[in-house]
Amino acid sequence: MDIAVIALAFAAIFVVELPDKTFLATLVLSTKYRGLYVWLGVGxxxxxxxxxxxxxxxxxxxxxxTLIQVIAGILFLGGAVLLLREARAHASAGETEEAVQNEYGAGKTKEVHGLRQVAASFMVLFAAEWGDLSQLLTMSLVARYHEPYAVFAGALGALLVVSGLAVLLGRTLLRFVKLEVLHYIGAAVCLVLGILTFVEVFA
Structure with a gap:
């Protein structure tokens, strides 16, 4: 596996997912269940x-x-636009824990124990995250670099770290880091990847 591709996939997915509702939903789940069980389920x-x-x-x-690179470039640039829109939305309104709780149904989950907490966390994230930007970026990275195992390792590593941070330090991080700033960073990363992709196509 190419270490550079692993690092790139990790960095790209990390900056996209850290300000995402995935982080907030994991945080909410960790207030109801044991942190380790939540992390195992969402992982x-x-x-x-x-x-x-x-x-x-x-x-x-x-x-x-050439077609692959063009599609990948469009997805990267589309991701940048989506993240910029999310940043503006957060800047104007902000994201409350209660809103995320309602959207993901975490507040309605019945009292469960043990491995059922793992299953409940799995079901909440599995059902809610289809078509997420991180999935589109993962597909684009595989198409661009032809390193499926490296992209998988980097992307999954980033998702596990983000969810781990949500469980362990979620509320502390939200006190010191604004979500819109993280969205802008993610947008910049996607923009750079998109530009580099198109430069390779038309160079």
């Missing part, structure tokens, strides 16, 4: 979703190389 959901994104990205590599 399993991320592993399956990342694996599917990598598989789809791998299938895309069968298309003509």
């Amino acid at each position: 399993a959901a991320f592993a399956i979703q990342t694996g599917l994104a990598v598989a789809i990205g791998g299938v895309a590599t069968l298309l003509p190389q």
